[in-house]
Amino acid sequence: MGISSKLNPQRFMIRQRLMSDPFCRLRSLPEVEVAAQLGIKIDVNQASVDDWLRLPGISIHQARSLVELVGMGVQLLCLEDVAAAISVPFHRLQPLEPILHFEYYAPESSLNPQRVNPNIASLAEIARIPLVETTLARQIVRNRQEHGNYRNLADLQRRLALSSQLTSQLMYYLQF
Numbered sequence: 001m002g003i004s005s006k007l008n009p010q011r012f013m014i015r016q017r018l019m020s021d022p023f024c025r026l027r028s029l030p031e032v033e034v035a036a037q038l039g040i041k042i043d044v045n046q047a048s049v050d051d052w053l054r055l056p057g058i059s060i061h062q063a064r065s066l067v068e069l070v071g072m073g074v075q076l077l078c079l080e081d082v083a084a085a086i087s088v089p090f091h092r093l094q095p096l097e098p099i100l101h102f103e104y105y106a107p108e109s110s111l112n113p114q115r116v117n118p119n120i121a122s123l124a125e126i127a128r129i130p131l132v133e134t135t136l137a138r139q140i141v142r143n144r145q146e147h148g149n150y151r152n153l154a155d156l157q158r159r160l161a162l163s164s165q166l167t168s169q170l171m172y173y174l175q176f
Helices: 003-007 009-020 029-037 049-053 060-071 079-085 090-099 123-127 134-147 153-160 164-170
Strands: none
Touching (some): 009 029, 029 090, 060 079, 123 134, 134 153
8 A cells, every 4th residue: 555545545545446447437527536646537529428427427418418418419528518408507617627638620520520411301311421322312201201210220221211321320420
């Protein structure tokens, strides 16, 4: 045991837990502080719902909203953007800032393709997705109108009888 464990056993235990599982859920602000000291970061413009849920005080609805906004092309460039996007006061999110990483990704970047929600997108929007021919775009819209919204990517694949190869390529461009 080092001197740091004698000075603050709680922080030592947090540090040990985070070092053994850097992707665990952070349950408190002291855990956020220790995570930041260990160099743990969450890229807000590439974070998944699970990434957001690692943070104390972030609800499932807020996490989904943030992921959906980013998936639709909205760039979150600072903590104020995150606060505005989920309608919470800036000061409530401020303690999370040390582990949040804000990076701008060009809209045409392969790291940040524009995502389309096939449940609300127009025929023209769907047709602009790489790999989607006009015929498939029409089929997506027609099936949605006749049978209702798609639940997820697997539902879209099943209903349209898409190949697994095409589905694996489309998943980067669709947001449900």
